[in-house]
Amino acid sequence: xxxxxxxxxxxxxxxxxxxxxxxxxxxxxxxxxxxxxxxxxxxxxxxxxxxxxxxxxxxxxxxxxxxxxxxxxxxxxxxxxxxxxxxxxxxxxxxxxxxxxxxxxxxxxxxxxxxxxxxxxxxxxxxxxxxxxxxxxxxxxxxxxxxxxxxxxxxxxxxxxxxxxxxxxxxxxxxxxxxxxxxxxxxxxxxxxxxxxxxxxxxxxxxxxxxxxxxxxxxxxxxxxxxxxxxxxxxxxxxxxxxxxxxxxxxxxxxxxxxxxxxxxxxxxxxxxxxxxxxxxxxxxxxxxxxxxxxxxxxxxxxxxxxxxxxxxxxxxxxxxxxxxxxxxxxxxxxxxxxxxxxxxxxxxxxxxxxxxxxxxxxxxxxxxxxxxxxxxxxxxxxxxxxxxxxxxxxxxxxxxxxxxxxxxxxxxxxxxxxxxxxxx
Numbered sequence: 001x002x003x004x005x006x007x008x009x010x011x012x013x014x015x016x017x018x019x020x021x022x023x024x025x026x027x028x029x030x031x032x033x034x035x036x037x038x039x040x041x042x043x044x045x046x047x048x049x050x051x052x053x054x055x056x057x058x059x060x061x062x063x064x065x066x067x068x069x070x071x072x073x074x075x076x077x078x079x080x081x082x083x084x085x086x087x088x089x090x091x092x093x094x095x096x097x098x099x100x101x102x103x104x105x106x107x108x109x110x111x112x113x114x115x116x117x118x119x120x121x122x123x124x125x126x127x128x129x130x131x132x133x134x135x136x137x138x139x140x141x142x143x144x145x146x147x148x149x150x151x152x153x154x155x156x157x158x159x160x161x162x163x164x165x166x167x168x169x170x171x172x173x174x175x176x177x178x179x180x181x182x183x184x185x186x187x188x189x190x191x192x193x194x195x196x197x198x199x200x201x202x203x204x205x206x207x208x209x210x211x212x213x214x215x216x217x218x219x220x221x222x223x224x225x226x227x228x229x230x231x232x233x234x235x236x237x238x239x240x241x242x243x244x245x246x247x248x249x250x251x252x253x254x255x256x257x258x259x260x261x262x263x264x265x266x267x268x269x270x271x272x273x274x275x276x277x278x279x280x281x282x283x284x285x286x287x288x289x290x291x292x293x294x295x296x297x298x299x300x301x302x303x304x305x306x307x308x309x310x311x312x313x314x315x316x317x318x319x320x321x322x323x324x325x326x327x328x329x330x331x332x333x334x335x336x337x338x339x340x341x342x343x344x345x346x347x348x349x350x351x352x353x354x355x356x357x358x359x360x361x362x363x364x365x366x367x368x369x370x371x372x373x374x375x376x377x378x379x380x381x382x383x384x385x386x387x388x389x390x391x392x393x394x395x396x397x398x399x400x401x402x403x404x405x406x407x408x409x410x411x412x413x414x415x416x417x418x419x420x421x422x423x424x425x
Contacts, residue, residue: 024049
């Protein structure tokens with residue numbers, strides 16, 4: 001448990017960021033595909049993750065190692081992204097795999113459209129409250145090689161199907177617009193596969209994979225196993241610098257300036273408040289670039305919503321958010337949860353208008369009340385805990401308790417609150 005309140009920070013902060021979940025998961029899956037094509041049964045040493053890697057990277061690594069070695073029992077955490085990818089990879093193996101669910105949160109996360117497609121390919125999938133049984137021994141070449149996924153709840157379903165098709169050497173054409181929500185994450189998947197020589201095309205509204213041979217995936221010789229730092233995790237530090245005028249310089253180590261991660265756009269989103277040099281070192285602007293209301297379209301960057309929301313309400317800047325439709329399917333209903341937390345912290349419900357599942361406007365009205373003590377109901381959602389934890393350090397008169405601070409952030413940024421408290425004066 002952490003209790004956070006109004007805090008002053010050092011004028012210059014330097015942070016070593018955790019590894020990227022999104023890019024790391026895809027790099028490890030690419031590694032798995034390479035090794036599988038060579039007939040290997042062992043993943044590279046887990047030391048490549050380091051001691052402070054997010055829990056999700058350990059979970060995907062353990063699952064991939066189990067699949068590569070032919071194990072039939074795999075433990076699943078509450079991570080939907082890890083579970084979706086492992087489900088599709090298990091469906092590509094001609095064996096029976098039993099996934100044991102250890103976190104009830106996973107049961108509420110959408111899986112239906114991915115499961116429906118795999119079943120149409122002849123994969124037997126039985127799902128109960130405590131386990132999933134995947135038996136691909138009866139799978140066949142799918143009749144349905146054309147899929148329309150434009151209204152699917154999660155772009156991860158599309159990435160998972162791409163991995164399934166590549167490993168099974170199945171041709172596939174997926175209808176998806178580049179502008180559809182979270183489609184940049186599909187681009188991330190395609191880029192990671194191209195780096196190991198698997199060619200997919202995305203022209204107009206059509207993603208296509210055509211096998212080079214009929215016998216199976218050709219052995220792959222090259223693969224880059226480097227794991228970059230996480231842009232989404234960087235956003236909490238930009239939030240902190242924006243809310244604290246005393247922080248003049250912020251240096252974040254490990255970011256790849258050429259990354260294709262969608263959340264690299266955070267620099268554009270924070271541009272009204274901060275300026276950046278070529279080394280991605282952040283410094284404060286003397287004044288906000290524009291006094292005009294802000295507008296954030298987060299259809300490609302839904303994970304940045306909690307950070308940007310907490311930032312603008314902390315500043316009292318009128319802001320309209322759109323592109324939020326996918327937030328209902330995250331670790332929590334992030335839109336509803338964020339508005340509820342804001343009200344618990346003292347903002348009136350009237351400060352948020354035109355609320356729909358896809359967006360709303362914050363009117364810029366500051367807090368109406370200053371509760372002396374508040375326990376943050378983060379719903380077990382790591383991004384809510386971190387975004388509102390940072391906001392708590394800028395609030396007068398209010399002590400905010402973060403229950404289970406270490407456990408809730410372990411999925412993406414295990415040492416976040418330790419790093420945060422270390423930077424206080």
